[in-house]
Amino acid sequence: MSSYLKYPIRDLLSGVTTGGVTQSQLADLNNLCQRLALTYLRRKIAGGKINPSVLGLNDRDLALDCVAELFSPAPDGRFVEFVDYFGERSIDIAGTTDRMLLVHLRRLVFYICNDGIFRIYGEADPSLSRIIRNIKLGLKRSRALRTLMRFDEQLIVPVSEEEESRLRAMTHDEVQLLVDGNLDVRTGIPGLLGKLACELDGRAETVKAVPLISLACCVRGAYLRLNLCEQATDEDPMLAHDVRTIIRDACDRVLALSGSKYIVKGKVCNATMQGYFSGIGKLLEAEFLGPSDGERRYFDFFTSALPGVSPEEYSGVHRPVFEYLAKLARTRVLRDLREL
Secondary structure (H helix, E strand, C coil): CCCHHHCCHHHHHHHHHHCCCCHHHHHHHHHHHHHHHHHHHHHHHHCCCCCHHHHCCCHHHHHHHHHHHHHCCCCCCCCHHHHHHHHHCCCCCCCCCHHHHHHHHHHHHHHHHHHHHHHHHHHHCHHHHHHHHHHHHHHHHCCCEEEEEECCEEEEEECCCCCHHHCEECCHHHHHHHHHHHCCCCCHHHHHHHHHHHHHHCCCCCEEEEEHHHHHHHHHHHHHHCCCHHHHHCCCHHHHHHHHHHHHHHHHHHHHHHHHHHHHCCCCCHHHHHHHHHHHHHHHHHHHHCCCCCCCCHHHHHHHHCCCCCHHHHHHHHHHHHHHHHHHHHHHHHHHHHCC
């Protein structure tokens, strides 16, 4: 930790959250975040929790890709991820020690990396991305299982389990045996989760946590071995309904929190803003529920809700706000699916 504390972390975080950050400070903060991300990702790669060959990126490129999310400014120039994270937790940057500020920053970087890994896996391996979403949606409805984040790993544990710190995460081989013995094609992932709950309740006290990503990989592998990849990736109507509900709620929240500000300031009229979110909703449904192949352009979804706008007008007038709001809505959808 001492090497990270060589950075003037208080000045860097104060600048990026108040809007007074210089380009030099931004470069230092970016470098610090990349170092934190690289350490985190290398640990996951060494533990077999990430396969860089599947993602098509080396560890440094993966760190760069994940951290880039933090340094994408909003149209008003704010670095929203930093502002929201430190603001929502009411962290007094001026009154917090450098060591604790580094702890908070590390947590933010880990969170962004997890989101980035989920997104990149979805781009590189759509079938695995669908299975992960199905598992998370199934867990959302489960009364017997829940997820928890311990260190840098999302785990599945029984709802009844209270002493989280003593739980040992299963190895990949143990998860493979669990899936092979309980996956039923007819009942799919909901049935697997039901059997998983029974299995975990009956196991020794020291083996009660299942890594979510490892479970998804084993499920995908089992379906592929059975030549049933299509069944593995198709959501049933109930799951699709849940995803649509999450998307609608995310759009409503972003409209209330961010979209309304553009209306109040007179930058976008109410009718146009409603059109924005109609297009954003369609875009997200296509992204999360549609076929995995094919190019989806923001402009196409924009004009599906607001026809008659030329590409030139879209790029010059609407694109910054529309794509920024779409990004906020997508982030909220992913956070709801992650069930942190």
